[in-house]
Amino acid sequence: MAADTMPSPAIMQRPADHGPAPVLRLVLLAGVAVVAVVAYLTIGALDAWSLIAPLRLPRVAAMVLVGLAIAVSTVLFQTVTENRILTPSIMGFDSLYALIQTGLIFVLGSTTVIGMPPLVRFGVELTAMMLFSALLYRWIFGGPRRSLYLLVLVGIVFGTLFRSLSAFMQRVIDPNEFLIVQDRLFASFNGVSPTLLAVGSVVLALCLAVVWTMRRDLDVLALGRDTALALGVDHQRKVLRVLALCALLVSVSTALVGPITFFGLLVANLAYLLMGTHRHAYVLPGAALLAVVTLVGGQTVLEHGFGLDTVLSVIIEFAGGIVFIALLVRGGKR
Template sequence: MLADASATLAATERRPAGPRPGLRVALLGAAAALVVLGFLVVGAFDALALLVPMRVERVAAMVLVGVAIAVSTVLFQTVTENRILTPSIMGFDALYALIQTSAVFFLGSGTVNGLAPPLRFAVEVAAMLVFSFLIFRWVFGGARRSLYLVVLVGIVFGVLFRSLATFMQRVIDPNEYLIVQDRLFASFNAVDPTLLVVCAAVVAVASAWVWSRRRELDVLALGRANAVTLGLEHHRSTMAVLLVCALLVSVSTALVGPITFFGLLVANLAYLVAGTHRHAYVLPVASLLAVVTLVGGQTILEHVFGLDTVLSVIVEFVGGIVFIMLLVRGGRR
């Protein structure tokens, strides 16, 4: 029945002007492949055997993070029915900042730097997953089961975590404060290779699950009343989607650090480029746009600007502008 409802929605949707969505996905895929190839070989013709293997790890990190953030943002906007919300509003970035600050505050930078990367990664992912699970269980386990209450609770906890992190950052040693600040900016230059395998497996499994539910997501995007009418168990589906969002955001944040507005940027561009609301096209378009943005931006940053800044700073700046534009456009309606 859900497949029939999704097919009916696709049939009644107005056909977008320009190339068909499938062709747009293919063109974006070709663009992503060219950008990745350019990052690997530009400036490395004299030492391909030495530089390409080093760059492959960075490309893998950017691809994994881009896909994880893009998919999680599209899913979160689907269940919240809001284009200006991202999973970061649940407080994951603030919790990550609190974890990093607390570790340096209580253990010292020497001890933290001496911990094995897989151990730090496991602790950070586990903390964010437990936090999200407790929120979802607390709110959805009650009688009201309000999705907006979940968002509100996430915002409140995010403010609390950010305040605690800021307080500890003000009282720690200035040298250790610099170490904490360095960890709070997303970086693709020092990713542990062993973590890439784990992240690749998690992102692949989560993406496969999301792809298998793409028709169900189309129905879920119609709203709770319509979804229930079409036979969808809305509560179960919403919980499953939110948990997958939490998993993807936790893995990407623990791997390279927080990128707050990146998901907002690629998700809204994906709806514009795909020309349709069907998740069979929006999800791959968002993922490919994320790859093109991250890998292409890093290539330009290295070979044009000479690494004078961090890519995440530029992404946050552009994403913040897009966020303001969405708010202004929404206020005019």
């Protein structure tokens, strides 16, 4: 199992904090993120700012929102599972999103789905993913065997089931509608409704506020279940709360732009590396800022350097896949 391939953060060698160094690194990352956002908004747009700004501002907002949600949810999930090669997508959220998109077009038809108000479609997708996670958590943690590893295994099984159902429906629908389904299965930051951005921003702000109040408890949870219990932390209650936050964050980001499987894995591990500490007060904002730099900076390079010859999500998935393989090889050598 994946948990056997990487040691838990509790037994990994942890570099000591060096005074203000993590704070200085966060300030530098924040500066790079601001530069990336300003560059994306202004390059080639100063002569026609009034025309271009309404197009670029929603894209930047969507990238920032999704980047924060995925980065924070991945760090949280890796903390409670004590494993650095797992992401919330392993629970089957990406496969469930694909099943929802395929099922809507299979049942209602592409014309009805395209004409559906964005807020209604967002609500359906968000409700379905949250309901799935709630039932899954209640089933696993409500029974006698309350195991995180069992939760991950069941999530993998459900993900396989959802992919199989999606593949079956995609084979029997009209070829033209199949193309529409395929287009919806790739993450896209274009055309996100301002209303959805506003709703997503409110949900994200509430989640981040709760996560920040839990940052010290997260440091204890990263030490393992036995240590957390010995230090007086209600391990099961905290883990359930963290998993619920992960589910909500992933559901919001996926419903907004689609699935990005390996993006969280990439920025979370880079955050641990760059911050030089495992304290969540630094790792969480570090991962969030790295996500903004990666998404906004990458989109800037693609649009103005390569003329949009490819899609950013494809490059991110490629780079994240390489990091995933590297972590597996590194864990195997250990």
